[in-house]
Every structure is written in C-alpha cells, then in structure tokens.
Amino acid sequence: MPADPLRAPYAADPARSRGREFAQGLDGERGPRSAFQRDRDRIIHSIAFRRLAGKTQVFVAPDGDHFRVRLTHSLEVAQIGRVIARALRLDEDLTEAVCLAHDIGHPPFGHAGEEALAAALAGQGGWDHNGHCLRVLMRLDSPYCDLPGLNLSWEVLEGLAKHNGPVTQPCWALAELDATYPLDLTRWPSLEAQAAALADDIAYDNHDIDDGLRAGFLTLDDLLTLDGLAELWREVERRFPGRPREALLRELVRTQIGVMVNDLLDETRARLAGVGSLQAVAAAPGPLVGFSPAMAGHERRLKAFLYERLYYHAEQEATAARARAVIADLFAAYRADPGLLSPGWLARLPVEEPARSRHLADFIAGMTDRYALQHYRRIFGTMPDGLSNV
Numbered sequence: 001m002p003a004d005p006l007r008a009p010y011a012a013d014p015a016r017s018r019g020r021e022f023a024q025g026l027d028g029e030r031g032p033r034s035a036f037q038r039d040r041d042r043i044i045h046s047i048a049f050r051r052l053a054g055k056t057q058v059f060v061a062p063d064g065d066h067f068r069v070r071l072t073h074s075l076e077v078a079q080i081g082r083v084i085a086r087a088l089r090l091d092e093d094l095t096e097a098v099c100l101a102h103d104i105g106h107p108p109f110g111h112a113g114e115e116a117l118a119a120a121l122a123g124q125g126g127w128d129h130n131g132h133c134l135r136v137l138m139r140l141d142s143p144y145c146d147l148p149g150l151n152l153s154w155e156v157l158e159g160l161a162k163h164n165g166p167v168t169q170p171c172w173a174l175a176e177l178d179a180t181y182p183l184d185l186t187r188w189p190s191l192e193a194q195a196a197a198l199a200d201d202i203a204y205d206n207h208d209i210d211d212g213l214r215a216g217f218l219t220l221d222d223l224l225t226l227d228g229l230a231e232l233w234r235e236v237e238r239r240f241p242g243r244p245r246e247a248l249l250r251e252l253v254r255t256q257i258g259v260m261v262n263d264l265l266d267e268t269r270a271r272l273a274g275v276g277s278l279q280a281v282a283a284a285p286g287p288l289v290g291f292s293p294a295m296a297g298h299e300r301r302l303k304a305f306l307y308e309r310l311y312y313h314a315e316q317e318a319t320a321a322r323a324r325a326v327i328a329d330l331f332a333a334y335r336a337d338p339g340l341l342s343p344g345w346l347a348r349l350p351v352e353e354p355a356r357s358r359h360l361a362d363f364i365a366g367m368t369d370r371y372a373l374q375h376y377r378r379i380f381g382t383m384p385d386g387l388s389n390v
Contacts, residue, residue, distance in 0.1 A: 236251050
C-alpha cells in the first residue's frame, strides 16, 4: 500500500492498526470508515460518553448553564487536539478518539468523588479514574450481544492508558486489562495520544480561567499577577480599545490558547527532526509533543495559580468535602444493604472480595451528579446541603 502523502511517517495509520481485542468482521458493513473513525463513533454513541453531560468538571452541580461539565470539556479538548494533529500530519481521528474518551472514567463530583472511591477501596487496591476509563471501555459499557466493552482498537486503548506517559506501576484495573490485552505500558504512546494529553492541558488551563472568572472566584487583578497573562492582557487591550471587559477577558483566553498551541507546534516539530517511524516514537527517551522550556514554565506557574486560587479555594474545598461525604455514604449504604443497588447491578454482584467492593465502586463511578443525589435522597430521605457553590 503506497504511503499517504498527508500522513507523516511517525503518525499512526489505521490501515496498519494492531487490531482489536475481539474479532468482529464488521468492516464495510456500516459505512466506509477507518478503524479509528469507527472508534471515535463508538465512543460518541456510548452510554458512558453521554453521561459526561452530567458530571462535574470544576464546579459541583452549578446553577448556571454556562459552566463546563465533563462533556463540554471533552469536546473542547477534541477541537484543540484535531488542530494539533492536522498541523503535525498525525491521524486526526485517533487523536479525537483519545480526546473524547479521556475523561470517561471520572465519577460524579469530579476529583472529590475520585478521592472518596479511592478511600472506600483502600483495602481492595484503591481506585483510579484513568484505570477505570479503560475498565469502562473494555468491559463495563457493552453495546454488543457477543462481546464485552466497545472493542476499540489497540491504538486508542494504548493512548488512553498512557497518554500522560509510560506506566510502570499500573493500578489493579489497568494491570488486569493489560494482562489480557497487552498495551506496552512501559513505552511512550503514539504522538496522537501525546497531542491529546497536551490538548487537555491547554483546554483546562484556559477554560477553567473562564469559568473561574464567571463564578467570581478569580478576578482580572488575580490574573495579572502572572507575567505571561499580564503581557497578553496588554496586547488584547491594544487590539480592542474601549471594548467591554467581559469581551476582553474572553479574548484573553482565546489568545492564550492560540499562543500555547503555536508554541507546542514549533517545539514539537523541532523534537521530531530525525524521527521517522512509530517505533522511534515508542522508544524515545521522553515525550516528543511538548511546550518550549519557556512555555512549560509559564504553564506550570499557571497550574499552580489555578490550584491556589480556584481548585483549593475555601468554598471549593468545603463543597468537595460534602461531595466526598455523599460518595462515602452511598458506598457504605450499598455495602451494608446490596438490595439498594439497581436490579441489574445487584444480579451481577460478586460474592467475594475484592471483586464485590470493586463492583459497588463501578456502580457509583458510572453515576452522574444528579443520579448520585437521587440515590442519596432515596436511601437517606434527604438531600445534602451546599453541593453547589456557584
């Protein structure tokens, strides 16, 4: 097969995919799509993806319609990821599939929910949202009559397993899956997966600023304490004199996204000099998609700023504590009385540990914020106070 002139030699190629865990023989049956296009479409049509519309991104159960949730965040990551992939001549569909699915393993109430599940399963191996993402896609979300999971291609699963880099100490969920379908966990993932990881960073660094400003947790004065943002703000004011501050702030966010993407493309092209194959990408001593040292430093300072001023804000911390209590109470209730589970989940409840507790965590992790609160009210007869701070 002749090489695709639009595809770089170090890009993933769906025509040379390592295949799927289970043979299906559906090629051509449902339209002329590549393997990675099928993966993207399977993710979009999955129940797990739809549930992201009801899961916390930063703010728990926000009253406003304009705050981001896991679904809108994933779509924004995919848009940035496709831009990066197209510019670097990577496979856009593989990049998009990893971007769209990367948050599927998150439980209700964001990181607060994850912390509660990790504590609940402390004696059964713990809990990790990235390992759970693979568990959902490979075992739990099963639209087919004759096989488990979505049966995604090896390249999508590999990208999701280690989009943040090689994994030397996988959690129990990822270790179990890797034992049945090896994903080369100790080698670097595809450039498409690396691009998805940086697209995620770019998206939440900037969009969390946008949401923080909207919620009143951040102010312009806060942002201007960061030299890089202060410089961009002065540029925006010069370009759009006299415009309303709200419009200028949104322009600031858009401008920084563009600056970060362009920096990443320049730095990555330099790192790719002399790289000519997927094998060279996997064997590289470090990531090949990345920011310049100057931008990497700015991004680290921006993350530290967001943790201090937004994620660890006193109101956020108080809300997170209440959310952790909801998840902990639900887990304890199901453990004490499994009859409280939905019928299908009760029918599949294992008898022995650790599978039994992990099954309960699977049930809770799949909940949206709203569904978790509905179950809480059904069990305890009341709704927890203070689970929305915006």
